[in-house]
Amino acid sequence: MKVELKEVNKNNWYECTRLSVSEEQKKIFPVSVVYWMAMARYKTHLYELAVYNNNIIVGFCVYSLKSPDDGNPWIVSIMIDKKYQKRGFGREAVKEIINLIKSSCNCKKIMIGHRPENTLAGKLYESLGFNDSGQIVDGEVIRCLKFD
Numbered sequence: 001m002k003v004e005l006k007e008v009n010k011n012n013w014y015e016c017t018r019l020s021v022s023e024e025q026k027k028i029f030p031v032s033v034v035y036w037m038a039m040a041r042y043k044t045h046l047y048e049l050a051v052y053n054n055n056i057i058v059g060f061c062v063y064s065l066k067s068p069d070d071g072n073p074w075i076v077s078i079m080i081d082k083k084y085q086k087r088g089f090g091r092e093a094v095k096e097i098i099n100l101i102k103s104s105c106n107c108k109k110i111m112i113g114h115r116p117e118n119t120l121a122g123k124l125y126e127s128l129g130f131n132d133s134g135q136i137v138d139g140e141v142i143r144c145l146k147f148d
Helices: 013-017 033-042 089-104 119-127
Strands: 004-007 046-053 056-064 074-080 109-114 131-137 140-146
Touching: 004 089, 013 033, 013 046, 013 056, 033 046, 033 056, 033 074, 046 074, 046 089, 056 089, 074 089, 089 109, 089 119, 109 119, 119 140
Parallel strands: 074 109
Antiparallel strands: 004 046, 046 056, 056 074, 109 140, 131 140
């Protein structure tokens, strides 16, 4: 299985707005794609990407190469549409974002956060090398991927 990350643009933005998580997941992933699209338009350090599989949009992500808060690159948000979950797209998308960030900036670590009750995200990030930093910021567990 392969995912591809593509810039959100005039040809795919509307399809991105139609992505959604399940009703149960909305309790732990309460912010819609539309919110993140607006944030990326007004916060110059944020970049948005559509997650594709075989030319079908299956998810959406937002990242930053240099957070104004701590200067680190962040995977700010990642979601896979409810129709495409539990197929490995999230894992592959995170791997692709890591590669993109590493190739775009000279950094030694990448940060990511998740709500404590989102144990699936925590397990996924941990399996990809993100260690718990011991910090809780804005109600999220902060994880860090360090590399040379």
